[in-house]
Amino acid sequence: MRHLFATAALTALLASCTAPEAPFDEAAAIQRGQGIAKATFQQLSTRLQGAMAEGGPPGALGYCSVAALPLVDSLSAVQGVRIKRTSDRLRAPHDAPDADERRRLDQVLAMLAEGAKPIDIPPQALVLGDSIAFYQPILINMPNCLKCHGTPGLEVDSATSAMLARKYPGDKATGYAVGDFRGLWSIRWKR
Numbered sequence: 001m002r003h004l005f006a007t008a009a010l011t012a013l014l015a016s017c018t019a020p021e022a023p024f025d026e027a028a029a030i031q032r033g034q035g036i037a038k039a040t041f042q043q044l045s046t047r048l049q050g051a052m053a054e055g056g057p058p059g060a061l062g063y064c065s066v067a068a069l070p071l072v073d074s075l076s077a078v079q080g081v082r083i084k085r086t087s088d089r090l091r092a093p094h095d096a097p098d099a100d101e102r103r104r105l106d107q108v109l110a111m112l113a114e115g116a117k118p119i120d121i122p123p124q125a126l127v128l129g130d131s132i133a134f135y136q137p138i139l140i141n142m143p144n145c146l147k148c149h150g151t152p153g154l155e156v157d158s159a160t161s162a163m164l165a166r167k168y169p170g171d172k173a174t175g176y177a178v179g180d181f182r183g184l185w186s187i188r189w190k191r
Contacts, residue, residue, distance in 0.1 A: 033134025040072060047067070048068075049144075052144065052147070056147075058160055060147070081189040084101075084185075086184050087182060091164075091168050121137045123135065123137075131189060131190055133187075134186070134187040137184060140179065140180045148174075
C-alpha cells in the first residue's frame with residue numbers, strides 16, 4: 001500500500017513539474033507563416049529580377065540554379081524555421097514533397113479539380129508532432145514568370161529551354177499561365 005502511495009505521489013509531482021503545452025493558435029501560425037513566405041518571396045524576387053535584367057531568362061535560371069536554395073536556407077536559419085518550396089511539377093529534385101507536403105498538395109489539387117480557383121486556396125497551419133507546419137499556395141502571378149515557367153516555344157525561348165535542359169534535366173515546371181497554381185510554400189518550426 002505504501003508503495004502505491006509513493007508511486008502516485010511521485011507521478012503527481014512529476015506531472016506538476018512539466019509545463020503544460022500551449023494551445024495551438026492557428027491564426028497566429030498562419031500570420032507567422034505568411035510573413036516568412038512573403039519576406040522569402042521578396043528576397044528571391046528581387047534577386048531574380050536583377051539576374052533577369054542582367055542576363056535575361058537564362059541569367060535568372062543561372063542565378064536560381066546556384067543561389068536560390070542557399071538563399072532560402074540562410075533565410076531559414078535567420079528565422080529559425082525550415083523554408084521550402086515544393087510542387088507536384090518539380091524543377092529541382094531537392095524540392096520534392098515529403099509525405100506531409102504530398103498530402104497538402106493532393107488536397108489542393110483535389111480542390112482545383114473540383115473547380116476552386118487557385119487564388120481562393122487558403123493557407124493552412126497545423127500541428128505535426130512537435131512542429132507547426134504552414135502551407136501556402138505559390139501562384140504564377142506575373143507575366144515575367146512565364147519566361148521560365150510558360151510554354152516552351154511560346155513564352156520560353158530556345159536559349160532558356162536549352163538552359164533548362166542542362167540545369168534541370170527532367171524539368172516539369174513549364175506550361176503554366178498567369179494565375180496558375182505552381183506549388184506550395186512549406187514552412188515548419190518547433191512548437
